[in-house]
């Protein structure tokens with residue numbers, strides 16, 4: 001996946017999808033672009049830090065620039081409520097074409113071949129997760145469970161298929177399937193987006209190899225982006241390599 005162009009192709013497509021999100025707002029009250037809201041939400045998922053944007057806003061005030069802008073391409077950081085307001089209207093299936101496009105691009109570039117195993121098949125692992133749970137708030141599309149003491153819990157679940165291959169640390173996510181008890185439309189936040197940052201870059205792979213777990217990487221990332229400003233993803237990775245006292249030698253093939 002080190003072929004130049006493929007990642008850019010995916011990112012361009014991702015952005016074009018974000019820009020096509022429906023915008024319910026009318027009139028002049030459009031300070032934030034809908035793509036800013038979507039990229040901001042994505043940055044929180046990516047950094048796995050709920051307070052990421054709050055710190056970036058503070059950084060922008062103090063230093064005049066911030067990482068949400070340089071790393072994720074956010075023009076202006078909307079507030080949590082503004083992000084929710086804007087994205088709540090967007091049906092999850094609006095981002096589904098991104099999954100298909102990534103698959104198509106990878107297939108075209110013959111990058112799926114390294115995932116083939118067991119007589120040339122692609123293995124799909126199905127995992128499930130819950131992303132809403134309440135004893136009080138519920139809607140007509142909630143799943144529910146009743147406990148022995150009589151209380152009922154309402155939740156939303158989703159099945160997330162990914163292409164996996166033994167011995168390969170990467171996975172390819174496919175379109176998720178929301179669990180809905182009856183027929184009908186669901187109106188959940190859009191949760192899954194395609195990765196914007198280059199996780200296929202040599203430097204990222206190099207750093208990951210030298211850290212014990214994926215979680216360590218994100219813990220470091222979270223700590224760093226909280227107080228320091230980085231011009232770019234590349235810049236951030238270089239800082240980590242330096243801080244970890246590692247010697248990076250790029251493959252110049």
Ligand SMILES: [Zn+2]
Pocket residue numbers: 138139140141142143155156
């Ligand atoms: Zn519900």
